[in-house]
Amino acid sequence: xxxxxxxxxxxxxxxxxxxxxxxxxxxxxxxxxxxxxxxxxxxxxxxxxxxxxxxxxxxxxxxxxxxxxxxxxxxxxxxxxxxxxxxxxxxxxxxxxxxxxxxxxxxxxxxxxxxxxxxxxxxxxxxxxxxxxxxxxxxxxxx
Amino acid sequence: xxxxxxxxxxxxxxxxxxxxxxxxxxxxxxxxxxxxxxxxxxxxxxxxxxxxxxxxxxxxxxxxxxxxxxxxxxxxxxxxxxxxxxxxxxxxxxxxxxxxxxxxxxxxxxxx
Numbered sequence: 001x002x003x004x005x006x007x008x009x010x011x012x013x014x015x016x017x018x019x020x021x022x023x024x025x026x027x028x029x030x031x032x033x034x035x036x037x038x039x040x041x042x043x044x045x046x047x048x049x050x051x052x053x054x055x056x057x058x059x060x061x062x063x064x065x066x067x068x069x070x071x072x073x074x075x076x077x078x079x080x081x082x083x084x085x086x087x088x089x090x091x092x093x094x095x096x097x098x099x100x101x102x103x104x105x106x107x108x109x110x111x112x113x114x115x116x117x118x119x120x121x122x123x124x125x126x127x128x129x130x131x132x133x134x135x136x137x138x139x140x141x142x143x
Numbered sequence: 144x145x146x147x148x149x150x151x152x153x154x155x156x157x158x159x160x161x162x163x164x165x166x167x168x169x170x171x172x173x174x175x176x177x178x179x180x181x182x183x184x185x186x187x188x189x190x191x192x193x194x195x196x197x198x199x200x201x202x203x204x205x206x207x208x209x210x211x212x213x214x215x216x217x218x219x220x221x222x223x224x225x226x227x228x229x230x231x232x233x234x235x236x237x238x239x240x241x242x243x244x245x246x247x248x249x250x251x252x253x254x255x
Binding site for chain 2: 023024026048051106114117118124
């Protein structure tokens, strides 16, 4: 195991996954992340919140970023700091998007919509969420 | 995901086990509900006691069929959702759309 600094701003690598852009691969990647968090004794509620945020971000990357093309790959990196903080970065090869263009899924006319809740859910589950590189990379932190 | 379907008192009782999320889980549940609704069975109770996680795809499926069953005079009611499932439904603002019950019997009887 890597020797850890007590600097909470320093992040240590836990996982670096290449996930095929296939809907069936998302659950397996999410489970791998969840099992890794369990091995580091991350509390259950925090682990579930991170796992669901990862599930949503991977789904967006596969479905929108890669257009479900299994020849493409999504990169998923998991890190932690000495204070128990968790950082997840998910990158897809797509053109990106502007999160400002997303509609509010809680608008009355959209309550029964069958899609469009993923990013809103990620923002509420995680403490910090940043979209980078034109929107094809999301970085999420949970403290 | 394991899906078990029983019919009790004209109510389709669907028991799920495993995360309800994008992929085979959502696809299989969609097929089960579509078949039920296609046969005119629009009174549905879904037991979520063993579903640790529901993602936005699963939520989309539930609210879509909630709307379509209600339009046909039925309903989709939830039984024993986990604490995290309830939290997730609340975060996206759809928790109050559903009737929630502590056990299968109460959900089935509520359709009478």
